[in-house]
Amino acid sequence: MAATPTPPDFVTVDGMTMAYGSFVVQSDVSFSIRRGSVFVVMGDSGSGKSTLMRHMIGLDRPSKGDVRYSGTPYWSSTELEQRKLRRRFGVLFQGAGLLSSMTLAENISLSLKQHLKVEPGEAREVAVTKLELVGLGGFEDSYPSQVSGGMRNRAGLARALSLDPDILFLDEPSAGLDPLSARHLDDLILELRDSLGTTFFVVTHELPSIFAIADDAIFLDGERHRMVARGAPREMAATTTDPKVKAFLERGQYP
Amino acid sequence: MSAPVASLHRDGDGTFVVRVSGDWSLEAPIPPSSEAVTDLRNEVPSRVVFQAVDLGHWDSSLVAYLVFVSEVARGEAATVDTTGLPHGLQHLLALAAGPRRPTPPPPPHPTIPRRVGVAAIDFWDHSLGLLDFVGRASLAVKDVLIGRGHFEKTDFYLLLEQTGGAALPLVAVINFLVGAVLAFLGAVQLQQFDAVIFVANLVGVGTVRETGALMTGIVMAGRTGASFAAVLGTMTVNSEVDALETMNFPPMEFLVAPRVLAMMLMMPLLVLYGDVFGMLGGYVVAVGLLDLTPALYLTQTRESMAMSDVMVGLLKAPAFGAVVALSGTYFGMKTGRTASSVGVATTRAVVSGILLVIVMDAILTVFFYAVKL
Structure with missing residues (x-):
C-alpha cells in the first residue's frame, strides 16, 4: 500500500485475499474507512460481500492480507488483543442470529451483563431502550421465533447496538423490511453516525438505501473475483467505466 | 384439446421450418425435441424459421421446446426467425436467448482409489x-x-x-x-x-x-x-x-x-x-x-x-x-x-x-x- 493517508483512517483493509480451500472468493481487496462514515459494500449475489465482512470481524482468517483498526492489525494480534477489538464491534448477521432460546431483551442484555457488569435490572432497562430505538417497544419478552423476519432483523440491530460500538457491521439490514421500516432504518443509521460518531460497514444491494446512506462504497464483482469500483455511489455512477457497476447503479439494462 | 404437433420441413433456399400447431401443455406428452434436432443436424440450414399455425393453448412446454431447438440452431451458426410466433412467445424466447454462462463440465465420476483416498483424508481430518x-x-x-x-x-x-x-x-x-x-x-x-x-x-x-x-x-x-x-x-x-x-x-x-x-x-x-x-x-x-x-x-x-x-x-x-x-x-x-x-x-x-x-x-x-x- 501507499504511504499512510492523513488523517488516519479508522479501518484499513490491506490486500486481503479470501478463499475457501482452493476457491478464491475475492483477491487483493484494499480500502479504508473514515471514522464516523457509512461505508457500503455492493456487489452481485455470491460476490463475497458477506464473506468480506466475516473476514473483517474475525470469523474467517484471510488467506492473504490483514485488516487494521486504528492501526492495530486484527489477524496478526494476540487472542487477547483480538478480544479487545471485538469488544468495539457491533454485528448484525443475515437473519439476525439471535439466540432462539432467549427473549429479545435477554439477547440484548447478555453482553451488557457480561462485559459491563451492570445489574440485571439496569441491563434490562438498556435493552428495552435499544428495542424502542428500533421500533420494537413492547416486544422485549417475545422470543425470536414469535416475531416476523423483519422484526428479528431490527432486534438484531438493537443487540448490535447494545454496547455502543465504535463500528457497526450490518449484513443486509433492510432485507425483509417494508419500504417504511427500511426508510426508518436508514434514518436511524444516519442519526447514529451524526450523534454518536459511529462508523458503519453495511453490506446491501438496496439501491435507495445505498444512495441515502453511503458516504463511500466499493463494488465487488463475483465473476472477476475482485473489487471493480470505489467511491461515493453518486460519483461512482457518474464516473465509472465498468458496464456492470453502471448497470447496477442505474438499475438499467445491461448495454 | 387437439394434440400438439411439430411438423418439420425444408424450403429450397436452405431454410428449416418448424411449424407448431395444436395445444401444448406440460400435462400432456409433446413431440420430442430430439427429432427436430436430429433432422436439423442432418443437413445444417442457414436459417431456422418458427411458425405457429392453428396454435391453441400453449405453456412452458412449447417455450422449452423452441428454446432448445433455437439453441442448437445458433450453436450450428444458423439464424433463428421467430416472427411467425405469437407476440408473447417471441418475447419469452428473446428473454431466454440472453447471455448464457457456459455449463461447467460435470466432475469426473470418482474412481474407487479416489473414493478410498477421499474417505481416508476425511477420516484423518476429522480425527485431527x-x-x-x-x-x-x-x-x-x-x-x-x-x-x-x-x-x-x-x-x-x-x-x-x-x-x-x-x-x-x-x-x-x-x-x-x-x-x-x-x-x-x-x-x-x-x-x-x-x-x-x-x-x-x-x-x-x-x-x-x-x-x-x-x-x-x-x-x-x-x-x-x-x-x-x-x-x-x-x-x-x-x-x-x-x-x-x-x-x-x-x-x-x-x-x-x-x-x-x-x-x-x-x-x-x-x-x-x-x-x-x-x-x-x-x-x-x-x-x-x-x-x-x-x-x-x-x-x-x-x-x-x-x-x-x-x-x-x-x-x-x-x-x-x-x-x-x-x-x-x-x-x-x-x-x-x-x-x-x-x-x-x-x-x-x-x-x-x-x-x-x-x-x-x-x-x-x-x-x-x-x-x-
Whole structure:
C-alpha cells in the first residue's frame, strides 16, 4: 500500500485475499474507512460481500492480507488483543442470529451483563431502550421465533447496538423490511453516525438505501473475483467505466 | 384439446421450418425435441424459421421446446426467425436467448482409489479435528471450573435436567431388558451344570462392571449426543454461533463446556440407576422363571459382588459421558450452512458417539484388568 493517508483512517483493509480451500472468493481487496462514515459494500449475489465482512470481524482468517483498526492489525494480534477489538464491534448477521432460546431483551442484555457488569435490572432497562430505538417497544419478552423476519432483523440491530460500538457491521439490514421500516432504518443509521460518531460497514444491494446512506462504497464483482469500483455511489455512477457497476447503479439494462 | 404437433420441413433456399400447431401443455406428452434436432443436424440450414399455425393453448412446454431447438440452431451458426410466433412467445424466447454462462463440465465420476483416498483424508481430518476440539474443550472446562470462563447457571441446570432426569425412563427400560437377557443367557448354560444359582453372579457382576455403563453410554449417544449435535448445528446454521463469537462469548465456554460437564456429572448417576434396573431384570427372570427364591437370589447377588466391581462401572461412566458430549458438540459445531447438514451432523455424532463409547469401554476394560480392579 501507499504511504499512510492523513488523517488516519479508522479501518484499513490491506490486500486481503479470501478463499475457501482452493476457491478464491475475492483477491487483493484494499480500502479504508473514515471514522464516523457509512461505508457500503455492493456487489452481485455470491460476490463475497458477506464473506468480506466475516473476514473483517474475525470469523474467517484471510488467506492473504490483514485488516487494521486504528492501526492495530486484527489477524496478526494476540487472542487477547483480538478480544479487545471485538469488544468495539457491533454485528448484525443475515437473519439476525439471535439466540432462539432467549427473549429479545435477554439477547440484548447478555453482553451488557457480561462485559459491563451492570445489574440485571439496569441491563434490562438498556435493552428495552435499544428495542424502542428500533421500533420494537413492547416486544422485549417475545422470543425470536414469535416475531416476523423483519422484526428479528431490527432486534438484531438493537443487540448490535447494545454496547455502543465504535463500528457497526450490518449484513443486509433492510432485507425483509417494508419500504417504511427500511426508510426508518436508514434514518436511524444516519442519526447514529451524526450523534454518536459511529462508523458503519453495511453490506446491501438496496439501491435507495445505498444512495441515502453511503458516504463511500466499493463494488465487488463475483465473476472477476475482485473489487471493480470505489467511491461515493453518486460519483461512482457518474464516473465509472465498468458496464456492470453502471448497470447496477442505474438499475438499467445491461448495454 | 387437439394434440400438439411439430411438423418439420425444408424450403429450397436452405431454410428449416418448424411449424407448431395444436395445444401444448406440460400435462400432456409433446413431440420430442430430439427429432427436430436430429433432422436439423442432418443437413445444417442457414436459417431456422418458427411458425405457429392453428396454435391453441400453449405453456412452458412449447417455450422449452423452441428454446432448445433455437439453441442448437445458433450453436450450428444458423439464424433463428421467430416472427411467425405469437407476440408473447417471441418475447419469452428473446428473454431466454440472453447471455448464457457456459455449463461447467460435470466432475469426473470418482474412481474407487479416489473414493478410498477421499474417505481416508476425511477420516484423518476429522480425527485431527476431534483431537484439537478435545484439547480446546478441556481448556474451556478448566476455565469454567476455576471460575474464569463464562458460565450461565440457569442454562446449566436446564442441561442437567435434559441429560439426566429426562433420560431416566429410557435408561431404566434398556437396562432392565438387558439384565433379563443376561439372566436367560446364563440360565441356559448354567442349567447344564446344575448351577442356576450362579445366574445371580453373572447378572450382578456383568451389569455393574460392564453392561450397565455400556448400555447407558450407547443410549445417551443416541439420545443426548444427537440432541447436542442438532441444537448446536441449528445454531450454527442460524448464525447464532457466529454471533456469540463476535460478542466475545467463546462458543467453547458458552456451548461446549457446560454440555461436557453436564454429561460427566449425570452419567455416573444414570449408570448407578441403570445398574439397579439391570439387576432387577435379572431378578425378575430368576425368581419368576428359574424357581430361585428371592432371598437366595439376593444373598447370592450381594456375595458375588465386590465394591470394586461397582467402582469399575462408575469410573467408566464419566469417560463415556465425555466422549458422547464431545462427539455431539464437535459435529454440531462442524455443521455446514444448510438444513440437510444438520442431519448429517446428527448422524455423524451418533455413529461416532457409539463407536467411541465402545472403543473407550474396550480400552478401560483392559486397563482395569491390568490394574487388577
